[in-house]
Amino acid sequence: MAEIGGGAGGLAASIVLARSLRSVVVIDAGSPRNAPSAHAHNVLGQEGINPLELVAKGRREAEEYGVRFVDATVVSAEHTQQVPQESEAVGFILETSFGVSIEAKRVVIATGLTDVLPDIPGLSDGWGETVIHCPYCHGYEVRGERIGVIGTTAMSYHQAMLFSQLSDRVTFIRHDAPEPDEAQTRMLESLGITYVDAAVEAVVRTDSGTDVTLRSHTSSAAPRGNEAGATAENETMTVGALAVGPYFRANSEIYEQLGGTVADHPSGMGSSIPAEATGATDVPGVWAVGNSADISAMVVASATSGVLVGAQINAEFIMSSVPS
Ligand SMILES: Cc1cc2nc3c(=O)[nH]c(=O)nc-3n(C[C@H](O)[C@H](O)[C@H](O)COP(=O)(O)OP(=O)(O)OC[C@H]3O[C@@H](n4cnc5c(N)ncnc54)[C@H](O)[C@@H]3O)c2cc1C
Known part of the structure; x- marks a missing residue:
């Protein structure tokens, strides 16, 4: 599994997957959207925590379950095959700004959004x-x-x-x-x-x-x-x-490179990656969590979507290994 983005959404998904004994690598550029603020609020159990401290804590928790991190930006992505059908198949190759490329069976887009003022x-x-x-x-x-x-x-x-x-x-x-x-x-x-x-x-x-x-x-x-x-x-x-009210523009470049199309929010306030409640997108093998898929998701909602999507991906992997 590869996750692009290590904010609340990506970290939460990575922990669920790693606790399900999945191999997960998170590639993260290290700029969570709320970093300009000194404190994050409405984060139950962590009220007022510094946003960077919150993701650092989440990262340590993920690392304890074996999640690997690459501090880099994913600059491009492509399919190695159109539809990854077998659980062992490699589905994607991600090129990073760090110069390493990463192969993954599935991709979670957890890249958040950009506030355009x-x-x-x-x-x-x-x-x-x-x-x-x-x-x-x-x-x-x-x-x-x-x-x-x-x-x-x-x-x-x-x-x-x-x-x-x-x-x-x-x-x-x-x-x-x-x-x-x-x-x-x-x-x-x-x-x-x-x-x-x-x-x-x-x-x-x-x-x-x-x-x-x-x-x-x-x-x-x-x-x-x-x-x-x-x-x-x-x-x-x-x-x-x-x-x-900024324009909330989904960080969707990688999704679009993989063939996806972003949608405008009906309010005109922004754009997002269309995803089902399961996090599944129109691009097979690609899921979206947090602000990349939902302009209104705050920290806890982004983490919640990460947990749900991580669980869905694990279930999908298991089901794909059962002969039909
Ligand atoms: C100023 C401000 C203050 C806020 N305060 C609060 C608050 O107090 N409480 C609250 O609940 N919510 C707050 N929010 C909302 C909160 O920031 C979001 O809910 C939350 O950050 C969404 O998490 P996420 O994981 O979807 O995205 P993010 O936290 O933005 O994480 C996305 C990560 O993906 C990385 N990334 C992006 N593109 C790439 C790429 N191509 N390759 C690798 N990595 C990539 C980014 O660097 C970043 O680390 C605030 C928002 C703003 C703008």
């Missing part, structure tokens, strides 16, 4: 600390602060709604989001969310917060909803935190 100068400087996306991952830490939500899609209104549970000083800056419909306007008003019909020109992190420079939308400069949101050209507002 809007192209706003200075925005990425605070990513994972003062620029955040997930109310459950970081919201508690910024509770009560002035929070600016930068609109990127219609779903950003939903994001503002969730952050309003954590602070009564939430400002929705429309930026690239569509103008609010009636229901969204009602929601903003009833939850006390200030609405600013402007785009974000630049973001600067300072000692006292984050300065956000606004630019009026030329097409619709007049503010709607809460009038407190009126903005002048190049007005700067200071917030304690900025929430933004």
Whole structure:
């Protein structure tokens, strides 16, 4: 078995497989998605743990069961045969940046996703600390602060709604989001969310917060909803935190090289590898776990999918050795 990616999803799958006496190698580039944050939350039994410490612990646990690790990026992959049918057949060859190639009967894609932020100068400087996306991952830490939500899609209104549970000083800056419909306007008003019909020109992190420079939308400069949101050209507002919805792009290059096709998320928020509940993908012998297959999976959900998929692969191996 080869697993590409050693985050929560890949590690969990590797442990299940190794505990089922399967031979597993994990090739990992070492950049879990949440590494920019100092703490991971909602991780039962490990609340607030540093993300890199969490994967280091998981790796030690996997190594105790014999999982082998290669610190490298898988740069290309190909089939050695189209459909690996016998359990002993070698199905794939993976080329790594380390210069070694790895043969495997099955491949688990656990490569996570890339958070593509809007192209706003200075925005990425605070990513994972003062620029955040997930109310459950970081919201508690910024509770009560002035929070600016930068609109990127219609779903950003939903994001503002969730952050309003954590602070009564939430400002929705429309930026690239569509103008609010009636229901969204009602929601903003009833939850006390200030609405600013402007785009974000630049973001600067300072000692006292984050300065956000606004630019009026030329097409619709007049503010709607809460009038407190009126903005002048190049007005700067200071917030304690900025929430933004990145485009969640599946790290799917290897999957696509093996013949797979990624799917757009219906919300328009990202892309993912289409996988069944078992983790099986359209490419025979290739499974997907964690964020590569599910843009919404947090750490525990990613690990859970790894456990389930590992168990499925083990069962599939056993069944494939039984003559039909
Ligand atoms: C800033 C931030 C903070 C977050 N905070 C939280 C939180 O507090 N709590 C929570 O539950 N969730 C949090 N999340 C979500 C969390 O990061 C994901 O749920 C989790 O990382 C998904 O695990 P994964 O194994 O699918 O992917 P990842 O953890 O991203 O692991 C993927 C691994 O695959 C490797 N990789 C990618 N491509 C290749 C390749 N070609 N070859 C080899 N290796 C490769 C990467 O380097 C990485 O090590 C946060 C997300 C972000 C962006």
